[in-house]
Amino acid sequence: MTMTSSLNQSTLGAASLVRHLGKWRSANGSDPAYRQLARALKLLIMDGRVPLSVRVPGERELAQALGISRTTVAAAFNQLRDENYLASRQGSGTVTRVPGGNRVGIEAEAEGDEEGVIDWTAAALPAPAGMWQAYEVALSQLPTWLSRIGYEGSGIPCLREAIAADYTRRGCPTRPEQILVTSGAQHGLTLVLQLLAGPGDRIVVDHPTFHNALSAIARNNCRAVPVGLPAEGWDIDAMQAALRQTSPRFAYIIADYHNPTGRHMDAATRRALVDAAVRTRTPLLIDETMAGTGLDADLFDIGPPPVATYDPGGAVISLGSVSKRYWGGMRIGWIRTDEQTIASLARIRSTIDMATPVVEQLAATALLDGSVPVESVRRAEIRDARDRLVTLLADRLPDWHVPLPEGGLSVWAEMPRPEASALAAMAQAHGLRVAPGPRFGIDGAFERFVRLPFTLPPAEMDRAVDRLATAAERLLSRVRPMAAFSPHWALEAERVI
């Protein structure tokens, strides 16, 4: 479940710690040096960059490595001991800890983590370094909010501003009034469904598409109308035909690192998509949850602007979220569209869950407005994980076709035979949970596909691929494939993220 390897009672070298510390001295520096050092060390511990129960270098050694006086290091260590971030034990030196310790049950729990079973269904990562600091910033700003009633149903102004500024920076001019803060993108989808669609209405979707979007559509008694994705990119002619022929209430599209395929829509296609929507007077709901997860640097930096940029007005509703870009434990998303629709959505919102927590909103602001920089090193790590997975699969399952995704957190692997559901069942018997293709489609489609996230830690990913390959071999040796997956997959299946 973690990308940080567990270094129980191991030792952190001085050179490594110095690298982690980076520029720990602040520029203005009214604080004494020992305080600045203590604070930098505390952040490393709280953010998980330095694991718990690790032995830190001795005072003399660290002072030498940092080129500062031993007194300064000693004072910093003393403060951290006082504040319970360090503990000195006879014989084991000084080790890292956190004041709160572990909460009851966290070790035992490990959701769905039965003895030895690897859950390979979640395309989600642990928090990046910087997340703890974002919440720390939130707490420093909380007092002014505590004197208010706290129901911030549309979003606090600073967060709406930070989100609007992010769109504007990416080439899509946006005012804060065009933003509604939600409790994640899924929540935003629910709001849009409730505003625009009623029982029996049709919603056009990419096919395959995000399984939880299909669940939400079914849950709201609407019908998903699939438009198949071609071998590459999107088929805008087919999309336009579907929009014209089925009179859907809206079309739900993932243009940025599409889930599950990882593909990315180019600027010309974005423009053509909006044109098709305008011609057929169909609103587009663009899910940008995966925006910001591009793995190839140039694409990430000069990628096409948001789909809403091409909107002549009133045609596009954008859904965003911090859960893939930053962390799923922070439940902040947003809707961007015209102000009038935002006001209508805000009214619906109070009938569903009233408001989004104030602390979450403050912490998300600190991430989005750049107050707390999140290390770009994470993107390199994810890219390495992707490449590692593709290489492993090519080695162990050479007859599978695994396109390299440009972004996102998983590959959409194609099997030589349509038996994904049978494979998933067989894998389960080998201690591995995977998400078979039909979860991402309608009426049992995509039996040739499996979605495989590259979010597991390296050693666990190795084991997962091993078990998958074993399951595939066993499947091949069986006389006949197992029964197809239950059609009730969307609502009854294990949760997939």
Add this chain to the structure above:
Amino acid sequence: MTMTSSLNQSTLGAASLVRHLGKWRSANGSDPAYRQLARALKLLIMDGRVPLSVRVPGERELAQALGISRTTVAAAFNQLRDENYLASRQGSGTVTRVPGGNRVGIEAEAEGDEEGVIDWTAAALPAPAGMWQAYEVALSQLPTWLSRIGYEGSGIPCLREAIAADYTRRGCPTRPEQILVTSGAQHGLTLVLQLLAGPGDRIVVDHPTFHNALSAIARNNCRAVPVGLPAEGWDIDAMQAALRQTSPRFAYIIADYHNPTGRHMDAATRRALVDAAVRTRTPLLIDETMAGTGLDADLFDIGPPPVATYDPGGAVISLGSVSKRYWGGMRIGWIRTDEQTIASLARIRSTIDMATPVVEQLAATALLDGSVPVESVRRAEIRDARDRLVTLLADRLPDWHVPLPEGGLSVWAEMPRPEASALAAMAQAHGLRVAPGPRFGIDGAFERFVRLPFTLPPAEMDRAVDRLATAAERLLSRVRPMAAFSPHWALEAERVI
């Protein structure tokens, strides 16, 4: 919007500060005294008990009042200056501040707070002292969660345990597996509606009842079947008749400090209610949002156990929340029922909003398990506010009937004539927003009633009553009452909490 009076640049007396500090020295006390004092002062500032920009006593004066050395106070002040909780300015002494300062726009924003208009629709309070500390505890425990993916859709184990223990303590034995953590009670209601009811289904409700429950029922295309509340208590015979005759999917009841009437169901009625539900095989959804808001001490302490206590099995679903008991800006609620139903609700949940934020859950745990005590002084304050409002109304509107509620955050005031909607419109013209009775009923009922919260600060409450009385006089002098409120009140009206 705040119960804390704004004491801009005023001075906090040493005696007052000593009272606020209370027992600031910890029992074990491995920390030096100056650190303990600094920490206690910091909590007072962050929790809002000591306002910002207030001048604190001088070092010598405070040392004398606390009976400690001036050196200790000086060291504590030094630390707080270093950490930006105190600022010393030439000529104005040492004043309180917070490191984060104000966020952009909070002054300008004040949601719906147009120039001089008093919003008297929200029955909600600012955060109690202890709230900031609860989030501080959460942050100290966050690191162990940051290494996980963060989707905690059913709730983190320690919070489910704390909620279950709270039920058990109140006489209703509960296991953690019987608890689903939600993002507030309204969110819990949405989940139950989605699990148990489909388009066109009937839901029995108290009449009047919480307006947002009616909105959620309408939003899910269900029909509310009203069962009128008698002059006092509940009419269980009428309830049983409605359950039998209308075959509802469930009945939604507020037994604890009913919103809007504030009444409280006694033990015998609770038992009779469950019996009626069992006889008619109708699930009861018991909204306990207001539980814990009892204002008369003996009732609060020895009040009847939760309705679920009388459940022979499978008949009762309980909805809880921290938003009225603690703070609406913390978005944590829960559902308590049998384990199988909890599992079904958890599956639905992922199609609506995936999960509840981890930090919110950790902070709520700290409040519910008693790690952070919330001052009981708050209940006395609320009771005073209630009594003050009832006295003011008796004085200014003597022909109104205003029963004294046993708990909750508002009175349900009865006017001599059925013109609540007209009064609300007239009040708006006098700079006051109030929630007319029909918002809490079906088909325009309760035109004789207005819900008036006692959550405004004293001075604002005085002004609000003054404006209400003026509006009532003006209404009386008009030739004919204004048109009744739009029937679309539930979805189109301003949000009421």
